[in-house]
Amino acid sequence: MEGYVFPALAGIIGLVIGFLIAKMLEKSKANKLIQETEKEAKNILKEAKVEADAIKKDKIFQAKEKFIELKSEHEKVILAREKKVSDVEKRVRDKESQVSSELDKNKKLNRSLEKKEADFDYKLEFLDKKESEIEKLHKRHVDMLEQISGLSADEAKTELVASLKDEAKADAMSFIQDTVEEAKMTAQQEARKVVLNTIQRVGVEQAVENCVSVFNLESDDVKGRIIGREGRNIRALEAATGVEIIVDDTPEAIILSCFDPVRREIARLSMHKLVTDGRIHPARIEEVVRKTEKQINQEIIEVGKRTVIDLGIHGLHPELIKTVGRMKYRSSYGQNLLQHSREVANLCGIMAAEMGLNAKAAKRAGLLHDIGKVPETESELPHALLGMQWAEKYGEKPNVCNAIGAHHDEIEMKSLIAPIVQVCDAISGARPGARRQVLDSYIQRLKDLEDIAFGFNGVQKAYAIQAGRELRVMVESAKVNDTKAAELSFNISQKIQNDMTYPGQVKVTVIRETRAVNVAK
Known part of the structure; x- marks a missing residue:
């Protein structure tokens, strides 16, 4: 039994010793691992510190660069402000110098005026003395004349007035006879003058067309934005509107040049919208020009409606109303076509009323007589015949159509309204300065x-x-x-x-x- 216990005990002791040795080895490995980990952690901390120092230096350098950049910009702003202040001070000094020179001039003028006033007072006093002396002499002469003539001053005055009345009557009769004879000789010439003056007073104002409009600007700084980079904006405007845009040294103004008033007005309104909005680039320009063209077309209709309402003409076809509105942007020999047609309509109404004819029909024919001058497409027909065709197409009465077609004798006159329209057209066009053939x-x-x-x-x-x-x-x-x-x-x-x-x-x-x-x- 004892022989079996000893080996078992030896085995247990061996296991315990082996376990202890294993634990000691494991502890040794753990210590070694801990040392390596600590060493690695120190290396990582060292590297992180080095990297942090590098980042810190980089950020400090960037901050310095940013500070220098901001400082430079700030200095530029300060220099610009100082320049503006110096310019303002210079202008103020110039104004002060100008004001002081004006004050000196005013002082000189005041001294001169005071001197003249003194001279005037002296002369006035001298004239008063002379006047009193003359009155005394006059009284003395009257007394002497009364003694010589044996008449008093009142009696002499009465006899003188009577003789002057007889002489004045004879002179007046002679003057009246001469005036009557001269009036008979110049009666026809004076009558023409009276008729001409009457026509000028009855006629409405004429807006003579030109080919240039001036677009005013609030500041010359806007010119650069209108021109655009390398002139792209101004080229886009000219291409979209067909108007020549002249940007020169004229202060706060741009000139729009085009023979067509509609194009010129579209360009003017488009530029006004672009400058007001502030967004000026080719795409925006084309968009604004398209919208402005629609606006002008609507305005043409409104002008036609206002015209027929002002003249008291009713029942006119919408297309004819639109044609009347287009007359605002057309001219005939330099005479605005709408104003000319309004004047002819008024003259026709007055003349027809004086002759006992239908004044409304005459006025209607007078307004429409030149509608053939504003065709949407070119036509070979004379404007009178083209206007007559339009009037027939849109339901105007035969006498009105005949008056439109016959006002230049292209067809035979078939109503009494036709010669009235022809005569009133000639009166409106023949006034001095009404038309310009050259334009x-x-x-x-x-x-x-x-x-x-x-x-x-x-x-x-x-x-x-x-x-x-x-x-x-x-x-x-x-x-x-x-x-x-x-x-x-x-x-x-x-x-x-x-x-x-x-x-x-x-x-x-x-x-x-x-x-x-x-x-x-």
Whole structure:
């Protein structure tokens, strides 16, 4: 039994010793691992500290750079403000100098005025003395005359007045006879003057058309925004409206030049909207011009409605009302067509009433007599016949249509209204200064220039600018390439040279524009 217990005990002791040795080895490994971990942690902390120092230095450097940049900008702002302050001070000094010079002038003028007042007082006192002396002499002479003549002053005055009355009557009768004879000789001439003055007083004011409008600006700084980078904004405006925009040294003003008043008004209103809004770029320009064109069309209708209401004309077809409104933006020999037609209508109404005819029909015919001058498309017919066709088309009565068609003797007159319209048209156009033949021929020449360009294939838009010295042609990029654009410019210039008569030279500019447009959805 004891032989078995000893080996078992030895085995247990061996296991305990082995367990202790294993624990000691494990503890040794753990200590070693702890030391390595601590060493690695120290290395990580050291690296983190180095990296933190580097980041800190970088941030400090960036902060210094930012501070220097801000300081530089601040110095620039301060310099600009100092410059503005110095400019203001200079202007103030100039104003003070000017005010002081004006004060000196005023002081000199005051001294001169005081001197003149003193001289005037002295002369006035001298004249009073002279006047008293003259009165004494006059009284003495009257007394002497009374003693010599044996008459008192009142009796002599009565005899003198009686003799002067007889003499004045004889002179008056002679003057009246001479005046009557002269009136008989000049009666016809004076009658013409009276008629002419009457027509001038009855006629409404005439707005003589010109080809230039001035667009006023609040500041010259806006000019740069209107021109745009490398002139892109002003080119977009000219291309969209067909109006030449002149930006020169004129302070706070831009000049719009075009022979067509509608285009000029569209350009003026569009520019006003763009400047007010502040967003000026090619896409915005095209959008505003399109909206302004719609606005002008609506305004044309409103002008036509107001005109027929003012004249008391009822039942006019809407298309004729629109045509009447378009007259506001047309001229005939420099005379505004709407004002001319209103004047003719009023004259026709007055003349028809005096003759006992239908004044309303006469006034209606007078208003519509020149509607053929504002066609939406070109026509070969004379404007009187074209206007008569429109009047017939839109249901006007035969006597009104005949008066429109016959006011230039293209057809036979069939009613008494027709000669009234013809006479009143002549009266309105014949007043001194009412029309300008030169302006009308000039505008016609510009229209002919544009029509020549439209006669070529691929032409999209054509604008005559610079008083007819340049023809600007926009072509479709799909139909006309660069080579054909140069050929088109040459062909148009040759046709102008062969078909038209004009002073100076005409520059033909062909513009071919390409666009790539996509929509992001």
